[in-house]
Amino acid sequence: MKITFSQFQAALINFEWSQPELADKLSAIGFETEVSGDTLDITLTSNRKDCQDKKYLFFDLAGIYNLSLKENSVDTTTDREIPVTLARINKLLGTNFTDTEYRHIESLGFVVKEDAVAVPAFRVDITTAADIAEEVIRLHGFDRLQLEPLAKQSPAESTEYDYLQTIKFALCTAGWTETATYSFAAVGDVKFKNPFRAEEPYLRSTLKEGLLQTLAKNPFMKRAKFFELGSVFNPDESIKLGLIFSGYKDSAAVADQLSQILGQSINLQSVEAVAAARFEAKQGSIFWTEISCTNLELPVAAKPVAITAPLPAFTPISKYPPLVRDVTVTSSIDDCQEAITRARETFSQLLLAEIIDEYTNPTSNEQSTTLRFIFQKMDGSFTQKEIEELSSQLTSFLN
Amino acid sequence: MTGHIHPITIVSQKIADYLAPYGFEVVTGPEIVTTEENFDSLNIPANHPARQEFDTFYLKDGRTLRAHMTSLYLRTMKDRQPPVRLLFPGRCYRNEATDSTHNMIFHQMDGLVIDEKTNLSNLVATLEGLLKELIGPDLKFRIRSSYFPFTEPSIELDIQRSGGKWLEMLGAGMVNPKVIEYYGLDSEKYQGFAFGMGLERILNVASGVDDVRHNLSGDYRYLGQF
Numbered sequence: 296m297k298i299t300f301s302q303f304q305a306a307l308i309n310f311e312w313s314q315p316e317l318a319d320k321l322s323a324i325g326f327e328t329e330v331s332g333d334t335l336d337i338t339l340t341s342n343r344k345d346c347q348d349k350k351y352l353f354f355d356l357a358g359i360y361n362l363s364l365k366e367n368s369v370d371t372t373t374d375r376e377i378p379v380t381l382a383r384i385n386k387l388l389g390t391n392f393t394d395t396e397y398r399h400i401e402s403l404g405f406v407v408k409e410d411a412v413a414v415p416a417f418r419v420d421i422t423t424a425a426d427i428a429e430e431v432i433r434l435h436g437f438d439r440l441q442l443e444p445l446a447k448q449s450p451a452e453s454t455e456y457d458y459l460q461t462i463k464f465a466l467c468t469a470g471w472t473e474t475a476t477y478s479f480a481a482v483g484d485v486k487f488k489n490p491f492r493a494e495e496p497y498l499r500s501t502l503k504e505g506l507l508q509t510l511a512k513n514p515f516m517k518r519a520k521f522f523e524l525g526s527v528f529n530p531d532e533s534i535k536l537g538l539i540f541s542g543y544k545d546s547a548a549v550a551d552q553l554s555q556i557l558g559q560s561i562n563l564q565s566v567e568a569v570a571a572a573r574f575e576a577k578q579g580s581i582f583w584t585e586i587s588c589t590n591l592e593l594p595v596a597a598k599p600v601a602i603t604a605p606l607p608a609f610t611p612i613s614k615y616p617p618l619v620r621d622v623t624v625t626s627s628i629d630d631c632q633e634a635i636t637r638a639r640e641t642f643s644q645l646l647l648a649e650i651i652d653e654y655t656n657p658t659s660n661e662q663s664t665t666l667r668f669i670f671q672k673m674d675g676s677f678t679q680k681e682i683e684e685l686s687s688q689l690t691s692f693l694n
Numbered sequence: 695m696t697g698h699i700h701p702i703t704i705v706s707q708k709i710a711d712y713l714a715p716y717g718f719e720v721v722t723g724p725e726i727v728t729t730e731e732n733f734d735s736l737n738i739p740a741n742h743p744a745r746q747e748f749d750t751f752y753l754k755d756g757r758t759l760r761a762h763m764t765s766l767y768l769r770t771m772k773d774r775q776p777p778v779r780l781l782f783p784g785r786c787y788r789n790e791a792t793d794s795t796h797n798m799i800f801h802q803m804d805g806l807v808i809d810e811k812t813n814l815s816n817l818v819a820t821l822e823g824l825l826k827e828l829i830g831p832d833l834k835f836r837i838r839s840s841y842f843p844f845t846e847p848s849i850e851l852d853i854q855r856s857g858g859k860w861l862e863m864l865g866a867g868m869v870n871p872k873v874i875e876y877y878g879l880d881s882e883k884y885q886g887f888a889f890g891m892g893l894e895r896i897l898n899v900a901s902g903v904d905d906v907r908h909n910l911s912g913d914y915r916y917l918g919q920f
């Protein structure tokens with residue numbers, strides 16, 4: 296709904312706001328408003344159809360902000376009563392409005408009675424005591440709320456949520472990365488009436504395709520381990536855990552690791568080259584599995600997980616391909632962590648630096664650690680010369 | 695050596711962590727819901743214009759994908775009695791065009807409290823505390839009156855960004871008495887609040903994530919940052 300600023304000026308007498316001030320005032324009372332030149336673009340909520348006629352909007356604005364209308368043709372005849380008391384309103388809002396303050400809603404055409412409020416016929420949106428409470432707080436402003444937090448209580452049990460979170464965090468600790476993928480598929484058991492894309496008219500019946508797409512999204516990672524925990528529909532809805540990895544020579548060792556984390560034997564399946572190629576996953580030696588989450592007997596008790604660190608600042612991702620270097624060094628984890636910290640200070644184009652693998656030789660007891668460095672350029676692809684220089688600098692840095 | 699937890703999981707967990715001392719139970723539930731759960735039980739009857747605002751995905755059998763986490767309230771309340779303090783994290787679906795700020799699949803955290811005394815002041819105090827925990831302690835807030843069929847009064851909570859502009863963070867309100875009655879409860883006796891926040895919006899503001907579609911991209915350059 297568009298109304299010019301001059302129309303407001305013409306309708307209201309003691310009107311002294313600027314356009315942005317008027318927009319703020321309207322937004323505060325439920326009429327979300329944007330200023331565009333001399334025009335105010337007002338989004339009416341679906342319960343305030345009455346204000347499609349401007350005179351009701353002007354009447355509402357005048358009543359709430361104690362302005363006068365130059366001409367008032369609004370018929371405020373009431374046609375029904377809603378049982379409500381001031382005590383009920385204060386209980387809903389957490390306020391201490393006085394009777395005099397309560398009666399201010401009469402400026403909007405309401406009539407306050409002993410245990411009820413009579414409602415003007417044009418306010419078809421007002422049907423309950425809660426609606427009256429909203430009018431009171433709209434009129435007096437939300438800064439009248441006496442903010443009081445909820446009382447603390449004993450923590451509640453969140454059995455299934457804690458169980459699923461425990462699985463996620465256990466996999467993360469073991470070097471797996473959680474992905475989340477789209478739920479739509481070209482084939483499946485549950486069909487849309489109104490699909491987002493005609494090519495994907497079904498809900499997914501497996502997590503496999505999304506996991507393959509995740510690998511395909513990261514062609515720069517030869518070695519990768521991803522999982523997704525999400526709903527599949529075949530045709531009944533259930534939560535499944537899908538895992539996919541590539542580039543690990545000893546897939547049996549990965550299966551053993553998963554079995555220990557998940558408390559059941561894991562049968563891995565090799566992803567055939569044809570299927571991988573269909574999703575343009577360029578990695579070799581891809582394995583995956585999908586298991587039901589309902590009957591896992593986790594070796595550790597599912598318990599609430601707490602994250603104390605603040606959310607990190609996001610670094611924008613370049614649209615150009617990254618330069619990735621996985622480097623194995625014979626250093627301890629602690630030394631490598633220190634190298635990662637220094638690398639972040641040294642290389643301005645470094646997006647990510649992290650430890651992706653560690654190994655202790657059982658004979659020599661020598662520790663080796665694999666570090667991954669991901670560099671990116673925001674304004675173009677790396678040239679061959681830049682790649683060679685960066686690789687050389689990285690080698691010098693690690694030595 | 696560690697992998698990475700998805701940022702949406704992290705935000706969800708941080709909200710659950712913050713509200714755990716207040717006794718909130720985190721509830722999970724299906725993504726396919728009935729139209730009763732998605733709309734009817736939330737005071738959005740078949741001919742109500744608000745129903746069109748959700749751009750719902752319908753299945754061939756008439757059921758829907760949940761357009762908001764509020765759709766889990768009904769089945770959850772069927773086997774609970776007040777007092778309840780509940781959180782509903784999860785994936786939601788709306789059949790709308792995608793861009794850097796919208797995706798047809800997104801994530802919400804809903805909260806629902808019903809008892810005999812929880813009020814609008816408790817709601818605003820809870821939300822301001824939660825957003826300060828997620829985004830930073832120096833936030834400035836603005837509350838606007840709004841309209842959602844399932845809450846009354848309804849509010850939207852904005853935060854002030856650099857340059858003074860206000861940004862809408864979430865919608866909330868006191869549970870509409872008609873919704874409380876739909877659960878078979880006495881709306882004269884019971885009251886409470888509900889809120890729903892987009893987890894992608896939290897990531898945008900708290901971490902500066904510039905495109906909601908990163909969350910379903912599978913791109914390690916994104917996932918690896920969390």
